[in-house]
Amino acid sequence: MKINQLTIVFFVVFSFSKITAQEFKLGKVSVAELEEKAHAKDTSAVAAILYRKGVSRVEYSTNEGFVMMTNVECRIKIYKKEGYNWANQNVSYYVGDKMSRESVTFSDAVTYNLVAGKIEKVKLKSDGVFDENVDKYRNQKKITMPNVKEGSVIEYKYTIKSPSIGSMRDWYFQTSIPVNYSEFTTRIPEYYVFNAKQKGYIFPVVTVDKETASIVFVNKERSEPGGFGYAMKTTFSNEKVDYVETKTTYIAKNLPAMKEEGYVNNIYNYTSAIEHELSVKKFPNKPVELFSADWNSVVKTIYNYDSFGPELNKTGYFEDDLKVLLTNVNTQDEKIKAILNFVKSRVNWNGYSDYGCDNGVKKAYKEKTGNIADINLMLTAMLRFSGLKANPVLVSTRSNGIAMFPNRTAFNYVIAAVETDKGVILLDGSSKFSTPNILPFRALNWMGRLIRKDGTSEEVDLMPNKQSFDNIAINYSVTPEGGVVGKTRRQYTDYNAMIFRNNVDNVKEDSYLEKLENENDKIEISEYNRLNEKEFELPTVENFSFTGSNLCEVIGGKIYISPMLFYTQKENPFKQEKREYPVDYGFPSSDKYNITIQIPDGYMVESLPEPVAIAMEENLGTFKFMAAVSQNTLQLVVTHQINAAIIPAEYYSMLQGYYKGMVDKVNEKIVLKRI
16 A cells, blocks of 8 residues: 655756856966956956856756746956955845745855965955845845955855746846856756847857666655555655756857946946746746746736735725715816825835735735835726726836836836827826826836736837926026125926926925035025925926125136036036947936026126027927127026937937037126227
8 A cells, every 4th residue: 555655856967068157266376467456458447357157057956946046256357446346245035925936145255365476265254254234025135245355356156046037136247347257057958938128239159968867766656555454665766857958048249338428317228237037937748838938928927916916806994985985076187187196195005016916916905005005006997987098008117227028027017097089198006196197216217027817918108208307597687796696496397397306305495495505506595495395297396586796706807707616517428439339318308498697787798608599300309598688687588499209319419519518608708898
């Protein structure tokens, strides 16, 4: 009689492929590496990665089944004190639930220095290793390397164990310092298919090998032969399963530092890297499971999660409240505004972004707090209940990167959309300053994916096409001593208004004014007030009076005035000779300055900047500068208009020239002389 069966698994891999990668080993630091004073190709570098190697492989564990193991080893050279932060390393890992909990272990961490011509090494001790909680989903393992100096070389190794096969770590070949050599290898059994996606502008060399492998299952059976007093009998049987393992190696050499520049939504979108996403699972004698083969399969997988689709169908918790709210609310726009404002006032965002609910919509509604999905799936359900054609839209935030290829982790956020005859209206109930089609800046990231009830989906453009205005009126007079006394009125609309409201939210007026004075050439501000600060669909306005003693120069009896005063743009934000990635403003904008200047008695205009108009190709932007004088009054109108949220990289040279012309013009002086 069969009593129990225990399956013991031995995982055996037989490799026949040739090793083509360059040989690097921990512990083999050379004197030449320690003597190097500067990076050979980037003398400004504060540090450099001499080599970094990683291997992600799917292994079988007797107790856990298939798991993802990632081993990384790295050697870094420190050139300058500014590079000391590279001696502090951290690796984040998931701790959200027991079934998917990851672990991270550091080892072989050593600092090397050259002392009296000899190599001295100091090993990392336990007091240099820390485990830090980031939030309820993630921890990070941190190390602080000992005895780091200018010229040090550090080495370390770490291992990540993840029970989730789909969570292969992204591999970045580039970083903010030069990288001499970077190598990443994946070893995947034929039962799993991963989509590999390369991004950036430097592509590694790829080699693929097929290797034979096998799993030997040892089945242990216990049986009773019969009869009283007879001992139990144990028998063993072996079952060998052969399969093919695919080994893929990516190698990149001599990678330049990836340096930040203005108007980049997320530098990692353009950094050379390789990403992997589980696409298909196909075990023998089992149905094939599709995960991320295309966007339709991605959407279907996400919609079927318990934390997504089913949450949209729950309505009982809000029905009574919504019926009262919508009494005498009839039009489509009125319903949208009423429901959006109700959700914003009812549920507070807890700071967590995800397309899956955390507490669940019902609990979030009751406890008045929830994550992004709790709030915006609730918002979608309410809009549907009111009779509107509403659906969720999957979004990747700016910090998460651009969702370019079909995969579930491409998205980390969800908003609501209402389809109307005039187009799609996008809504986000997590920000108190958001309004219809004015989303939080974090969600303005290229394209989202709208999911309908019938399972179909389509791309939705998240980038605004309506201009946000920043209108500034300045009226000031100049004294013979070069002092300035004036008033300004600044009006913000749409996204500019949202940014302003975010900046002043919960900030005491005294603190805000002190910062405003310091950032604007140490002016003194009085009679400050704001209008429409809480009326989110109206432009917000700030008014103040100001005085300044260092806004003009008096030289040889002449007064030199920068007409835009503290609003003058001092430098061109685009400094790189070449740019490989687009310029991302987030939204189209129009800045307009109406400036009136009172000339002091006894003075006249000696020179005035000439009018100019600069226009970019494809109507991407325009700059206009006009100035006129009438008796003792100067009148200037300056406009700067960007007509696209994103400007492609091929227009960078043109954009750079546009800004140069604009900056040169606004920095020209008005010169006054005595009559």
